[in-house]
Amino acid sequence: DKGGYPHFMLKEINEQGAVLRNSMAKRLAEGTVDLSAELPWTKKDVASWKRLHIVACGTSYYAALVAERFLETITDFDIRVDVASEYRYRNIPLGPDTLAVFVSQSGETADTLAAERIAREKGARCLAVTNVIGSTIAREVHDVLQLKAGPEIGVAATKTFMGQMAVLYLLAIHLAKMQGKLTPEQEKKYCDELTALPYKLESVLLRQESLQETAMLYNEARDFLFLGRGISYPVALEGALKLKEISYVHAEAYAAGEMKHGPIALLDPRVPVVVISPKDGLHEKTFSNILEAKARKSPVIAIATEGDDSLDGTADHIFFVPETLDQFTPFLTVAPLQLFSYFFARFLGCHIDQPRNLAKSVTVE
Numbered sequence: 045d046k047g048g049y050p051h052f053m054l055k056e057i058n059e060q061g062a063v064l065r066n067s068m069a070k071r072l073a074e075g076t077v078d079l080s081a082e083l084p085w086t087k088k089d090v091a092s093w094k095r096l097h098i099v100a101c102g103t104s105y106y107a108a109l110v111a112e113r114f115l116e117t118i119t120d121f122d123i124r125v126d127v128a129s130e131y132r133y134r135n136i137p138l139g140p141d142t143l144a145v146f147v148s149q150s151g152e153t154a155d156t157l158a159a160e161r162i163a164r165e166k167g168a169r170c171l172a173v174t175n176v177i178g179s180t181i182a183r184e185v186h187d188v189l190q191l192k193a194g195p196e197i198g199v200a201a202t203k204t205f206m207g208q209m210a211v212l213y214l215l216a217i218h219l220a221k222m223q224g225k226l227t228p229e230q231e232k233k234y235c236d237e238l239t240a241l242p243y244k245l246e247s248v249l250l251r252q253e254s255l256q257e258t259a260m261l262y263n264e265a266r267d268f269l270f271l272g273r274g275i276s277y278p279v280a281l282e283g284a285l286k287l288k289e290i291s292y293v294h295a296e297a298y299a300a301g302e303m304k305h306g307p308i309a310l311l312d313p314r315v316p317v318v319v320i321s322p323k324d325g326l327h328e329k330t331f332s333n334i335l336e337a338k339a340r341k342s343p344v345i346a347i348a349t350e351g352d353d354s355l356d357g358t359a360d361h362i363f364f365v366p367e368t369l370d371q372f373t374p375f376l377t378v379a380p381l382q383l384f385s386y387f388f389a390r391f392l393g394c395h396i397d398q399p400r401n402l403a404k405s406v407t408v409e
């Protein structure tokens with residue numbers, strides 16, 4: 045049931061406020077995070093893990109890359125994030141000193157399952173973050189955190205990306221606490237902001253019409269560049285993946301600082317540049333990339349923070365998202381990109397919920 049929406053993808057994008065609330069229910073309350081009902085880990089267990097690996101494919105991998113940037117600021121682990129199809133064929137040091145987290149919406153992705161089996165064999169503690177509680181991965185690992193996003197029908201992952209980020213952030217806070225790395229004040233600050241995010245996200249979703257207008261303006265573009273720095277870089281990767289998956293138009297994401305090392309050669313008035321540029325510590329650096337793109341006459345579509353007028357007169361289109369903590373901006377900046385892709389593909393008449401050549405779960409290598 046599409047609930048009155050023309051596509052499951054649009055329905056699922058619009059459910060994301062509820063997805064955030066569900067993923068935090070019974071895990072976050074009164075300024076603290078408690079996952080001990082699901083994770084039986086003692087402080088001693090956590091202290092025995094020096095390494096933290098997060099392994100996934102596709103959109104789930106991008107959620108892991110976002111979480112990595114939060115984890116590395118609040119925990120003490122030696123962190124590695126990899127795609128499962130690489131991780132499984134490499135000789136990566138891991139063992140009983142490793143907590144290995146496998147992020148898979150379906151819990152059936154062949155490469156992720158294979159990577160998990162290798163890590164478990166080598167003695168790592170294995171945790172699955174999945175939406176499907178009876179899935180193969182959930183049955184095989186030591187521990188499970190469920191997304192609680194509800195079934196996702198659209199092949200392009202949207203609400204489960206949101207749920208994955210939320211669950212991984214809760215995990216980060218839980219681990220940081222067990223490592224004695226988080227003061228109650230810091231924890232409360234994070235929890236208060238996590239609690240506010242669903243409302244902020246819903247205020248973004250309410251303004252989706254303007255994204256439809258922008259998407260239609262660029263319906264003739266056949267190449268897009270997505271740029272972001274720091275925590276916005278994986279958001280750029282996810283934005284480009286959504287666009288190519290459902291519209292079959294070429295979209296490429298780059299870490300903004302890498303633009304001048306090659307991709308800048310692509311820029312001209314036919315190549316729109318989507319810049320994820322929330323007001324954070326790297327904002328000024330990203331702004332310089334916007335100027336570079338404008339100097340090559342590329343149209344710039346920016347995602348920025350409300351109240352930031354620094355892009356006025358520079359970016360061609362600005363979509364504003366509410367203010368949040370620097371480390372939490374992906375929860376708000378990814379939704380406009382999902383919507384942009386959706387409206388762009390819809391205008392082209394694509395099969396949005398079932399894009400060609402793609403399957404909801406990739407059970408073969």
Ligand code: F6R
Pocket residue numbers: 101102103104105147148149150151152153156199200201202285289404405406
């Ligand atoms: C993108 C998408 C895929 C999946 C990937 C991993 O929209 O849906 O990239 O994210 O195939 O799938 P799971 O998370 O089920 O392991």
